[in-house]
Amino acid sequence: MTSVGPTTGPSTAVPETTASEPAVLKAPDRFGGRLFSANLRQNGIYIAFALIIALFSILTDGDLLAPQNISNLVVQNSYILILAIGMILIIIAGHIDLSAGSVVAVTGAISAVLMVNNDVPWPLAILITLICGGLIGAWQGYWVAYFGIPAFIVTLAGMLVFRALTLAVLGNQGIGPFPDEVRTIANGFMPTYLGNIGLGPLDGADLLTLLLGVAFVAGIVITQWRARAGRVRYGQSVEPTALFVTKLAIAAVVVMTVIVQLARFKNLPWVLVLLAALVLAYSLLTDRVVFGRHIYAIGGNFNAATLSGIKVKSVTFWLFVNMGVLASIAGIVFAGRLNQAGPTAGNGFELDAIAAAFIGGAAVQGGVGRVVGAITGGLIMGVINNGMSLIGAPSEQVMLFKGLVLLAAVAFDVFAKRRAGTAR
Amino acid sequence: MTDVILQMRHITKTFPGVTALDDVNLTVRRGEIHAICGENGAGKSTLMKVLSGVHPHGDYTGEITLDGQPCRFGGIRDSERLGVVIIHQELALCPNLSIAENIFLGNERAPRGVVNWNRTNAEAAELMQRVGLHENPTTPAMDLGVGKQQLVEIAKALSKRVRLLILDEPTAALNDDDSAHLLDLLRGLRDQGITCVIISHKLNEIQAIADSTTILRDGRTIETLDMTADVTEDRIIAGMVGRDLEHRFPEHEPRIGEEVLRIEDWTVHSPTQHGRVVVSGANLSLRRGEIVGLAGLMGAGRTELAMSVFGRSYGIGISGRIFKDGREIRLKTVGDAIRHGIAYATEDRKRYGLNLIEDIKRNVSAAGLNKLATRGWIHDNEEYRVADGFRAGMNIKAPNVSAVTGKLSGGNQQKVVLSKWLFTDADVLILDEPTRGIDVGAKYEIYSIINHMADQGKAVLVISSELPELLGVCDRIYAMSAGRITGQVTREQATPERLMQFMTKVKEQ
Numbered sequence: 001m002t003s004v005g006p007t008t009g010p011s012t013a014v015p016e017t018t019a020s021e022p023a024v025l026k027a028p029d030r031f032g033g034r035l036f037s038a039n040l041r042q043n044g045i046y047i048a049f050a051l052i053i054a055l056f057s058i059l060t061d062g063d064l065l066a067p068q069n070i071s072n073l074v075v076q077n078s079y080i081l082i083l084a085i086g087m088i089l090i091i092i093a094g095h096i097d098l099s100a101g102s103v104v105a106v107t108g109a110i111s112a113v114l115m116v117n118n119d120v121p122w123p124l125a126i127l128i129t130l131i132c133g134g135l136i137g138a139w140q141g142y143w144v145a146y147f148g149i150p151a152f153i154v155t156l157a158g159m160l161v162f163r164a165l166t167l168a169v170l171g172n173q174g175i176g177p178f179p180d181e182v183r184t185i186a187n188g189f190m191p192t193y194l195g196n197i198g199l200g201p202l203d204g205a206d207l208l209t210l211l212l213g214v215a216f217v218a219g220i221v222i223t224q225w226r227a228r229a230g231r232v233r234y235g236q237s238v239e240p241t242a243l244f245v246t247k248l249a250i251a252a253v254v255v256m257t258v259i260v261q262l263a264r265f266k267n268l269p270w271v272l273v274l275l276a277a278l279v280l281a282y283s284l285l286t287d288r289v290v291f292g293r294h295i296y297a298i299g300g301n302f303n304a305a306t307l308s309g310i311k312v313k314s315v316t317f318w319l320f321v322n323m324g325v326l327a328s329i330a331g332i333v334f335a336g337r338l339n340q341a342g343p344t345a346g347n348g349f350e351l352d353a354i355a356a357a358f359i360g361g362a363a364v365q366g367g368v369g370r371v372v373g374a375i376t377g378g379l380i381m382g383v384i385n386n387g388m389s390l391i392g393a394p395s396e397q398v399m400l401f402k403g404l405v406l407l408a409a410v411a412f413d414v415f416a417k418r419r420a421g422t423a424r
Numbered sequence: 425m426t427d428v429i430l431q432m433r434h435i436t437k438t439f440p441g442v443t444a445l446d447d448v449n450l451t452v453r454r455g456e457i458h459a460i461c462g463e464n465g466a467g468k469s470t471l472m473k474v475l476s477g478v479h480p481h482g483d484y485t486g487e488i489t490l491d492g493q494p495c496r497f498g499g500i501r502d503s504e505r506l507g508v509v510i511i512h513q514e515l516a517l518c519p520n521l522s523i524a525e526n527i528f529l530g531n532e533r534a535p536r537g538v539v540n541w542n543r544t545n546a547e548a549a550e551l552m553q554r555v556g557l558h559e560n561p562t563t564p565a566m567d568l569g570v571g572k573q574q575l576v577e578i579a580k581a582l583s584k585r586v587r588l589l590i591l592d593e594p595t596a597a598l599n600d601d602d603s604a605h606l607l608d609l610l611r612g613l614r615d616q617g618i619t620c621v622i623i624s625h626k627l628n629e630i631q632a633i634a635d636s637t638t639i640l641r642d643g644r645t646i647e648t649l650d651m652t653a654d655v656t657e658d659r660i661i662a663g664m665v666g667r668d669l670e671h672r673f674p675e676h677e678p679r680i681g682e683e684v685l686r687i688e689d690w691t692v693h694s695p696t697q698h699g700r701v702v703v704s705g706a707n708l709s710l711r712r713g714e715i716v717g718l719a720g721l722m723g724a725g726r727t728e729l730a731m732s733v734f735g736r737s738y739g740i741g742i743s744g745r746i747f748k749d750g751r752e753i754r755l756k757t758v759g760d761a762i763r764h765g766i767a768y769a770t771e772d773r774k775r776y777g778l779n780l781i782e783d784i785k786r787n788v789s790a791a792g793l794n795k796l797a798t799r800g801w802i803h804d805n806e807e808y809r810v811a812d813g814f815r816a817g818m819n820i821k822a823p824n825v826s827a828v829t830g831k832l833s834g835g836n837q838q839k840v841v842l843s844k845w846l847f848t849d850a851d852v853l854i855l856d857e858p859t860r861g862i863d864v865g866a867k868y869e870i871y872s873i874i875n876h877m878a879d880q881g882k883a884v885l886v887i888s889s890e891l892p893e894l895l896g897v898c899d900r901i902y903a904m905s906a907g908r909i910t911g912q913v914t915r916e917q918a919t920p921e922r923l924m925q926f927m928t929k930v931k932e933q
Contacts, residue, residue, distance in 0.1 A: 230805050231805065231808070233805075234805045234808050234809055235812070236805075236808050236812075236824075237824055237826070287804075288801060288802050288804065289797075289800050289801060289802065290793050290794065290797050290800045290801075290802060291800060293786065293789075293793060293802065294793075296779075296782065296786070297779055297782075297786075297790055300779035300780070300781050300782050301775075301776075301778065301779040301780065303775055303776045304775075304776055304777055304778055304779055304790070305779070305790070306737065306758065307734075307737055307758060307768065307770060307776055307777070308758070308790045308791040308844070309735075309757070309758040309759040309761070309762040309791055310790070311757075311759065363781075367779065367781050367782070368781060
């Protein structure tokens with residue numbers, strides 16, 4: 001290293017890249033131990049997910065991973081997962097949203113009134129519903145961001161207000177049925193284009209779907225590989241090649257397994273495609289977009305964010321708008337799936353979404369969390385629900401297990417942080 | 425030897441990376457008012473926290489004897505049981521509780537666990553009588569002014585049968601009348617046999633009230649003065665500032681250019697205390713390549729001045745004008761200030777400066793993220809390159825820029841904060857207590873960085889409570905007292921004594 005001691009004086013201009021610094025490249029080895037424990041903390045959730053899947057696969061004699069069941073798992077949990085995406089962003093910023101379930105109900109009702117009662121064409125109806133969701137979010141965001149009322153209170157009020165609006169709109173009865181297109185989005189499958197390739201273990205799988213799956217996996221591998229190569233070029237420390245390849249391989253196998261299984265059943269559910277697009281978009285938002293970075297800054301230290309010129313109020317406001325839009329997507333999907341908008345729709349969804357976020361590694365104080373983590377957290381709960389119902393466990397046992405998993409996940413996180421010495 | 429109530433011997437207390445107290449000795453006679461003086465950061469508050477058990481036995485080395493008995497306090501309760509009570513600088517009243525409830529907080533008049541309200545209020549009234557607080561005992565504490573809240577704190581101390589009362593800057597937030605009343609009260613308590621240890625920056629008060637004064641500097645005891653002899657303020661100042669300026673500061677030859685920032689008639693009101701003027705009619709100007717100091721004691725309004733200029737991040741009812749490069753500008757938000765090339769590095773890194781759970785990279789880029797992004801899309805490799813450049817250039821000691829800032833030492837954290845602001849391309853940098861909580865070696869590095877900023881043509885305003893620092897680094901120094909700029913001296917004219925006179929100047933009518 002060039003010695004930039006106090007006597008030489010620091011260079012405050014942005015210096016030349018230090019890509020050729022061997023010390024930097026050696027970093028993974030020197031700090032290998034620490035890297036591993038950091039990895040364990042970040043990846044603990046995925047290991048837990050794998051263990052839970054393994055457990056229920058054994059308990060259900062493999063029924064858990066049967067094609068039809070995987071399909072059910074995705075479709076049944078899609079609306080919670082959509083909510084979890086919005087929820088994790090809000091939790092990262094240090095807030096909470098208790099109204100999500102009621103917003104699901106009221107937006108489902110709005111879409112039903114539009115499509116069913118007033119024969120509005122379905123694309124227009126969906127658009128209007130999304131706008132309504134955004135306005136609901138704007139209402140709550142205004143009180144939280146600009147008026148300074150804690151989100152807990154604002155959204156607790158919202159939970160009551162929007163449930164009341166749902167009942168007023170629906171007159172205490174369900175409205176249905178929905179147009180076929182909407183039902184397909186919520187409940188249907190991609191058509192088979194290239195047909196059955198009819199080969200041994202891939203029995204009944206659609207060729208196009210398989211090709212899509214391969215393309216998707218290839219896309220992941222290529223982008224990850226290029227990102228890693230970019231980091232190496234800039235002299236950043238990267239995880240060891242073996243670990244990197246192993247992780248990619250596991251991800252590829254898991255994704256392909258799921259796709260093959262789904263293709264063998266009725267092909268990919270449309271909601272899975274929707275969900276995949278949302279996860280991808282929001283992961284990029286949080287990792288690579290200025291707005292996303294500001295969310296972490298606000299949750300990590302509100303005062304420091306304010307004094308760094310971040311428009312904390314505006315960011316908070318738009319987070320709630322975003323949550324409203326996502327909740328309305330969930331509302332349409334849920335109503336479409338039941339083929340009816342009902343007054344009790346979405347009851348308790350917010351709690352599932354919040355639990356998903358925390359199981360997925362979000363911190364109560366804010367500033368920490370990932371979209372993929374929240375999705376994994378949601379899937380863990382989905383697998384527990386699904387697996388336990390497959391083995392015929394009564395609902396109180398399901399609740400008990402889910403509660404303990406939530407507590408254990410957060411306890412592990414707190415414990416790991418304390419060990420790492422970063423607890424605040 | 426006279427009757428000694430308290431002796432602290434060879435007290436040494438370290439925080440990670442910093443030695444706050446280094447072999448400090450303190451002897452307090454029974455029934456006296458003993459003042460403790462020193463610059464901010466000299467270790468006064470830490471010493472009192474050791475004495476009152478806030479830093480429990482085992483956290484420090486050395487011994488404390490009270491009435492000749494060695495004491496090992498495990499916490500505040502232990503010290504209070506022996507009649508040692510501390511009243512902190514930031515008052516610790518529960519605003520929603522009544523005066524009486526506050527007085528007996530943690531010490532409730534509650535036989536068998538049930539509060540006896542009649543007894544509570546009656547005894548509170550008695551105590552309030554003793555401290556001269558004429559209010560209803562059931563009035564909520566938040567309805568009282570700061571002066572009266574201070575009296576509630578003292579009444580609370582009296583309720584614990586206090587023998588040794590410690591007051592940490594009791595008059596810092598008080599107006600002259602309230603201060604005078606408080607000092608009278610302390611004299612009255614002394615006559616009742618209560619010993620007081622008082623930390624104060626206000627030398628005229630110390631002269632008026634103290635029987636003896638111990639001076640601390642850089643965590644060491646310098647001397648104890650007997651105030652019954654004729655001790656002048658200058659004598660105390662000489663002890664506080666010391667004379668060890670050699671080799672602590674890098675050499676620097678300033679190249680001063682034209683004026684870059686001018687503040688005219690700047691007035692700021694307190695957002696929490698209605699009607700209180702925090703900064704009053706301040707005028708200030710900075711030139712390119714110049715390092716300007718802003719001296720002042722606690723509560724003088726330095727931070728408030730800086731933050732109100734920095735996009736109104738403090739204060740209400742702000743008036744005055746700001747000129748940048750000769751043109752008047754309006755800075756309504758922090759974003760405006762940053763866009764006009766102004767940066768403010770806070771005095772409290774942990775609370776206001778850094779996202780402690782994030783890494784160095786993301787902290788460095790936090791204020792200038794737009795420079796690293798096209799249409800909202802961040803180039804993360806560039807971000808890494810920038811952050812790593814600062815890590816190398818600033819000599820931030822961390823394995824790489826993915827290290828979490830919460831784990832860095834104070835000096836390295838400060839370098840991250842400075843990196844953040846340098847990355848915004850600011851040409852006016854306001855550095856509030858840039859070396860607070862930083863060890864001596866790292867201070868030298870920070871001074872070098874400040875010099876380097878000036879060499880690049882930036883104007884630097886250094887707010888500091890350490891006079892040697894200002895004298896060693898600055899080309900020109902303003903002094904503030906009670907919200908006003910009370911004087912300005914050039915490097916050649918500056919002496920600690922002269923600055924301290926400006927800093928302790930109470931408003932002249």
